[in-house]
Amino acid sequence: MIATSSLEISSKAYRQNINFLRSEIGPKPVISAVVKGNAYGHGIAQMVQIAEKAGIRHFSTFSSDEALEVFNHSKNSSEIMILGMLYLEELEELIRKGISFYVFDFIRLEAAITIARKIKIPAKIHIEVETGFHRTGFEWQDRERLASKLLESQEEISLEGLCTHYAGAESVSNFVRVKKQIASYHEFKAYFQGKGISFKKFHTACSAATLIFPETIMDMVRIGIAGYGFWPTKETYFAKLPDLPATNKNPLKRLITWKSTVMSIKAVKMAEFIGYGNSYMAMEDMQMAIVPVGYGHGFSRLLSNQGQVLIQGQFCQVVGTVTMNSIAVKIPKGKSVQLGDEVILIGKQKGKEISVASFSESTQQVNYELLTRLPKDIPRKIVP
Numbered sequence: 001m002i003a004t005s006s007l008e009i010s011s012k013a014y015r016q017n018i019n020f021l022r023s024e025i026g027p028k029p030v031i032s033a034v035v036k037g038n039a040y041g042h043g044i045a046q047m048v049q050i051a052e053k054a055g056i057r058h059f060s061t062f063s064s065d066e067a068l069e070v071f072n073h074s075k076n077s078s079e080i081m082i083l084g085m086l087y088l089e090e091l092e093e094l095i096r097k098g099i100s101f102y103v104f105d106f107i108r109l110e111a112a113i114t115i116a117r118k119i120k121i122p123a124k125i126h127i128e129v130e131t132g133f134h135r136t137g138f139e140w141q142d143r144e145r146l147a148s149k150l151l152e153s154q155e156e157i158s159l160e161g162l163c164t165h166y167a168g169a170e171s172v173s174n175f176v177r178v179k180k181q182i183a184s185y186h187e188f189k190a191y192f193q194g195k196g197i198s199f200k201k202f203h204t205a206c207s208a209a210t211l212i213f214p215e216t217i218m219d220m221v222r223i224g225i226a227g228y229g230f231w232p233t234k235e236t237y238f239a240k241l242p243d244l245p246a247t248n249k250n251p252l253k254r255l256i257t258w259k260s261t262v263m264s265i266k267a268v269k270m271a272e273f274i275g276y277g278n279s280y281m282a283m284e285d286m287q288m289a290i291v292p293v294g295y296g297h298g299f300s301r302l303l304s305n306q307g308q309v310l311i312q313g314q315f316c317q318v319v320g321t322v323t324m325n326s327i328a329v330k331i332p333k334g335k336s337v338q339l340g341d342e343v344i345l346i347g348k349q350k351g352k353e354i355s356v357a358s359f360s361e362s363t364q365q366v367n368y369e370l371l372t373r374l375p376k377d378i379p380r381k382i383v384p
């Protein structure tokens with residue numbers, strides 16, 4: 001059976017993004033491709049394949065189930081790092097598989113040490129420190145207890161990284177907070193170095209930090225949104241714009257295209273209401289196309305009467321409320337649309353484009369949210 005819509009993921013666009021990011025960070029730092037949230041909606045299986053072809057050998061996930069998905073799809077024994085959730089009963093399997101994970105409290109640390117001792121395989125851990133994000137991370141006052149634990153457990157743990165996460169590097173309003181975080185991270189780093197504790201990698205930067213706080217680029221950067229071809233915010237883009245070469249002012253390329261087809265065409269008379277309720281009344285006799293994509297497929301209800309799609313290279317406005325499985329769009333006057341015509345929800349058609357940014361701006365959603373809401377069961381195809 002054929003799904004009501006499909007996604008195409010461009011490996012060429014990904015290569016271009018990685019090339020751009022590589023030119024920003026220099027040859028040495030490792031790029032960890034952040035593939036949490038089903039690879040920001042792009043599909044973990046697809047992104048592991050695309051990224052490994054582009055030379056990526058390090059992946060970050062939020063949770064253990066995502067890590068396992070990367071593990072199962074990796075063809076190059078890539079490194080995998082869990083930034084967030086795992087259950088303690090999964091530790092043994094994760095350690096055996098060589099999957100590394102963040103440690104931000106003593107409970108996880110003790111559990112990892114105990115299991116590593118039992119199975120005689122060191123646990124690969126990244127110590128996350130609290131520098132001002134206030135989500136997870138060891139506090140400054142934990143440092144002595146932590147240092148002694150790390151020193152006495154050298155057989156059981158492999159210290160893969162010392163890390164932190166910035167509280168909104170993509171926005172100018174957080175400038176002072178991020179600068180304080182950078183300073184605080186360096187205090188932790190100096191403290192551990194003073195104790196003779198060494199980490200394989202120092203890493204703190206997400207996309208925005210990598211792009212606009214170059215001092216946060218250390219041994220590794222954790223790249224999510226920029227890898228998928230989006231600027232974390234407009235501010236990040238404008239901050240970077242003066243440095244971009246005149247020949248390439250838009251180096252980040254969108255990977256994703258979202259397509260469907262026209263399911264039905266209907267004429268509506270002036271003064272009729274369209275769909276549920278009375279949110280849209282036809283102001284003239286008009287033609288509508290029904291597209292089989294609704295909020296159940298990730299097309300937000302907030303796009304009711306606001307979203308647009310492309311059909312035959314024309315922007316067509318959503319009319320009425322987005323329903324669970326379909327939307328109605330207005331066919332521009334004088335245009336003829338056929339059953340089965342291609343509908344672009346995100347992407348290009350005949351020189352016109354609907355980017356995720358313009359799509360989400362109209363609903364106040366950020367790219368991150370819209371992308372990760374794309375259901376897993378929409379088929380995703382890698383295109384060259």
Ligand SMILES: Cc1ncc(COP(=O)(O)O)c(C=O)c1O
Nearest residue numbers: 034083165206207222223224225
């Ligand atoms: C710890 C951590 N590192 C890196 C990232 C990647 O962020 P971005 O998508 O902005 O590059 C995230 C995403 O939220 C994160 O939680």
